[in-house]
Amino acid sequence: MFRLDGKIALVTGASQGIGEAIAKRLAAQGATVVCAARTLRKLQEVADAIASAGGTSDVVVADMADAASVKAAVATVVERHGALHILVNNAGITRDKLLIQMKEEDWDMVLDTDLKGAWAAIQAATKPMMKQRWGRIINIASVVGQMGNPGQANYVAAKAGLIGLTKSVARELASRNITANAVTPGYIETAMTAGLSEDVKAEFTKQIPLGRMGTGEDIAAAALFLASEEAGYITGQTLSVNGGMLMV
Numbered sequence: 001m002f003r004l005d006g007k008i009a010l011v012t013g014a015s016q017g018i019g020e021a022i023a024k025r026l027a028a029q030g031a032t033v034v035c036a037a038r039t040l041r042k043l044q045e046v047a048d049a050i051a052s053a054g055g056t057s058d059v060v061v062a063d064m065a066d067a068a069s070v071k072a073a074v075a076t077v078v079e080r081h082g083a084l085h086i087l088v089n090n091a092g093i094t095r096d097k098l099l100i101q102m103k104e105e106d107w108d109m110v111l112d113t114d115l116k117g118a119w120a121a122i123q124a125a126t127k128p129m130m131k132q133r134w135g136r137i138i139n140i141a142s143v144v145g146q147m148g149n150p151g152q153a154n155y156v157a158a159k160a161g162l163i164g165l166t167k168s169v170a171r172e173l174a175s176r177n178i179t180a181n182a183v184t185p186g187y188i189e190t191a192m193t194a195g196l197s198e199d200v201k202a203e204f205t206k207q208i209p210l211g212r213m214g215t216g217e218d219i220a221a222a223a224l225f226l227a228s229e230e231a232g233y234i235t236g237q238t239l240s241v242n243g244g245m246l247m248v
């Protein structure tokens with residue numbers, strides 16, 4: 001169940017955290033996973049870990065804030081592997097500040113990376129997916145894109161936009177057997193949250209009915225399902241993986 005043998009997957013932001021977990025999970029289920037991010041050294045560490053576990057992987061450097069770089073990365077994947085079946089748009093950054101203090105460059109950098117970068121990757125991936133009449137597009141959004149969050153107007157706007165983009169793409173590409181879905185993680189244990197105090201983590205946990213923060217593996221499991229043949233009749237949906245902190 002949920003096997004991905006013969007599938008080529010591109011995972012952006014794969015050098016750490018959620019992206020790394022997704023890349024490893026897809027590879028464990030038989031996909032050839034191309035790991036993309038800005039830092040080659042970190043990418044290679046992930047690729048080596050996948051290989052050590054018996055999986056197949058590749059790396060490609062991409063700056064998600066640069067549409068030309070994103071499109072070149074997708075083209076490289078198709079050139080090297082002859083296809084692209086699964087695209088996971090996971091890469092994202094934050095530049096948190098209250099709206100009244102937020103600089104225009106903080107707004108632009110987050111929107112360019114988290115939303116425009118995903119758009120560029122989808123646009124580039126569409127042609128090979130349409131040609132092969134099979135594709136899975138999975139956009140990693142965020143629970144804050146559904147509920148808002150003070151100090152994150154730029155990030156929230158980008159993630160809410162990503163959910164809307166997902167729905168439009170799903171409608172445009174459904175006739176070619178290409179699905180597009182979003183995953184909205186809640187509070188997840190990552191390198192970014194590792195530096196938070198125990199008191200702050202406890203406050204987060206109080207908001208979660210399941211009583212714990214999520215893990216990268218929780219998100220990876222959702223991405224795997226949406227990438228599989230078994231999820232072929234699911235498109236345009238937002239899968240919330242947040243421990244119950246937001247129920248919609």
